[in-house]
Amino acid sequence: MASKAIQSETQRAKLERKERAILDAARTIFVDHGFDGARMQEIARSAGIGEGTIYSYYDSKAELMLAVLQQFWDGLTLEAEGVMASVQATDFFGRLEALAQYHLNTVIVNADFINLTFALRRNNSEVSVSRDHLRHYVAVFDQLFLRGQDRGELRADAVLWQARDIFYGSLEYSARSIEMTMAADRSTRAQQPVVDGMVALFRSHYGVGGIGATTDKADLASLESRLDHLSAQIGSLSDRLPGS
Amino acid sequence: MASKAIQSETQRAKLERKERAILDAARTIFVDHGFDGARMQEIARSAGIGEGTIYSYYDSKAELMLAVLQQFWDGLTLEAEGVMASVQATDFFGRLEALAQYHLNTVIVNADFINLTFALRRNNSEVSVSRDHLRHYVAVFDQLFLRGQDRGELRADAVLWQARDIFYGSLEYSARSIEMTMAADRSTRAQQPVVDGMVALFRSHYGVGGIGATTDKADLASLESRLDHLSAQIGSLSDRLPGS
DNA sequence: AAGGCTAATTGAATAGCATTCGATATTTTC
DNA sequence: GAAAATATCGAATGCTATTCAATTAGCCTT
Secondary structure, three states, X not given: OHHHHHHHHXXXXXXXXXXXXXXXXXXXXXXHHHHHHOXXXXXXXXXXOOHHHHHHHOOOHHHHXXXXXXXXXXXXXXXXXXXXXXXXXXOHHHHHHHHHHHHHHHHHHOHHHHHHHHHHHXXXXXXXXXXXXXXXXXXXXXXXXXXXXXXXXXXXXXXXXXXXXXXXXHHHHHHHHHHHHOOOOOOHHHHHHHHHHHHHHHHHHOEOOOOOOEOOHXXXXXXXXXXXXXXXXXXXXXXXXXXX | OHHHHHHHHHHHHHHHHHHHHHHHHHHHHHHHHHHHHOOHHHHHHHHOOOHHHHHHHOOOHHHHHHHHHHHHHHHHHHHHHHHHHHOXXXXXXXXXXXXXXXXXXXXXXXXXXXXHHHHHXXXXXXXXXXXXXXXXXXXXXXXXXXXXXXXXXXOOOOOXXXXXXXXXXXXXXHXXXXXXXXXXXXXXXXXXXXXXXXXXXXXXXXXXXXXXXXXXXXXXXXXXXXXXXXXXXXXHHHHHOOOO
16 A cells, blocks of 8 residues: 555656656756757656657647747746745835846847747647647736835826736837847847836826926026027928928 | 830839739738748738749748838838828827827737837848938938927927837737737727827926926026037028128 | 560669657656 | 556658659740
């Protein structure tokens, strides 16, 4: 009896160890060579098993990749939660900055996996990273945002999903821009302006009134009249220009 | 002499016609079956040529796909320019709404191609849609934005590339959200809130303080930078004036 | 316009790879 | 401890992109 239970325990452990080995090998090789470039043979060899054996763990190369991707997203979620747990800032915008910093860097470093996550859906319509994994990841932002609203730091009428699309969408696109324009320099230095811009955007669009101390109306009025004057000048200059 | 010229013309025309046939066939089949699902044999058959002939026009399946993608992006650029040319609104925000509407719908309808554009880079590192094609496409936004700044509708200190990342990034991400959450309903009705949100965001974050009448430091800074901008304009206009 | 020369076209042969499958080894059960 | 069940293996299969030797069509000279 006891031996039977023990046996199946060690057997299960053995299988799980082997599955981890496959997954680890697959992750490394997918990262190194991309999906198409990865050879099942090499994954098998690297995991120390026969080629055919992989197929008793995963039905296809695509499903193996899927498992790798899900593990990857779970890891990201944990990391993001870790960032939120360890950041000292208690205000919304300070915490948002930390999350933006983490996310942007992550997206740049793991661009391959991010792309594959959405490319897989196309190539093999049966296989795609489950919505739950992605939803779990973005839940970190959702929590932060809702807490900001509860604490009155954010406008109560702000719409969560819009803010989420803006946050993750802009950062992902920025990551691509950084990748394309500064292939070499992907340091924090290159990323900081993007992060700052994102925080500023949330401050002005979702932030509740706050610090913007109202200035002297007189200053403003004087500036405005200067402006009107200049505008009129430009108009007359433009008309006198020969080219136009 | 004359016949020679005419002959080579017709010969060139013939080759170009054949190339178009290949491209058309490839586009249809890539759309229907995706990159991996598309068979070179079927593309050849559909184009009315032998399998091997494709390879005297394109070096590989990936390069054929690349050509299709570039044609696709060129088409998008033309369409976007067309939208900008035909929209009645003359103010920045009205025109931005039109562009957002067009882009969001396009991204949803052509999600496959959009994804493949960035997925190809991974699969085959030698082949990727040229930056110029993408840059040309986003130039439509750039122009609109710069004009808005010139006309004083947008804060002069707004940063173009940040605004661009926010615009295209958010819309692309929103498209994915719409795809994932409302697989069935991708109508304008589902898209309108996203477009409205984008316009509202640009209004509050980049717009120059309008009716709100809340005069805070941001407004002041914005007026000052508008002023600087106009001064510079006047300077350059004065220089170009013949009389002076 | 005939014939030689070049470029284009073809589809059968090649080669690379994911996946299958019959044979073999290991574990579980009684 | 042997039979049944399960796991592993890697050679064989099947499917495709790609190549290539043979063939055809276009072009130019005389």
